[in-house]
């Protein structure tokens with residue numbers, strides 16, 4: 001598994017996000033201004049893009065956030081989500097951040113708990129889907 005880092009949203013990441021968040025999960029507002037200020041990660045299995053995530057600094061909350069984490073359906077439960085989050089955490093440390101935040105879909109919160117994240121707030125609803133803020137201290 002090779003994970004590449006991009007300063008601009010690459011086509012492979014956009015394709016996975018449409019496949020997972022729009023076609024599979026039914027979200028509408030998939031792309032936003034944050035994409036222009038984020039670092040984008042894409043995991044490749046041989047030459048095939050199989051997962052993505054983005055990392056950015058949220059100036060209003062003064063926190064580093066990992067978001068838009070998606071593994072293509074046929075490749076789930078093979079540790080790829082864990083690996084792409086680990087790489088995203090390295091990016092935060094590189095930018096001198098010490099804590100990673102994720103606005104997690106409730107259905108995925110068990111995954112984040114397994115890799116060291118804890119709930120930090122109350123549930124909220126974004127685009128009709130229950131979410132919760134989670135965080136992990138990195139250093």
Ligand SMILES: CC(C)(COP(=O)(O)OP(=O)(O)OC[C@H]1O[C@@H](n2cnc3c(N)ncnc32)[C@H](O)[C@@H]1OP(=O)(O)O)[C@@H](O)C(=O)NCCC(=O)NCCS
Nearest residue numbers: 069070071076077078079080081082104105107108110111
């Ligand atoms: C959530 C997601 C990123 C997990 O990626 P993955 O590659 O399947 O996860 P991993 O294989 O690294 O899983 C690590 C562990 O978490 C568990 N896990 C994975 N998804 C889980 C979930 N939704 N709930 C609870 N546990 C989960 C795995 O079973 C594994 O446990 P183990 O170590 O005991 O075997 C992936 O399922 C996905 O892309 N889902 C659709 C998009 C999505 O919901 N993204 C999250 C938005 S907040």
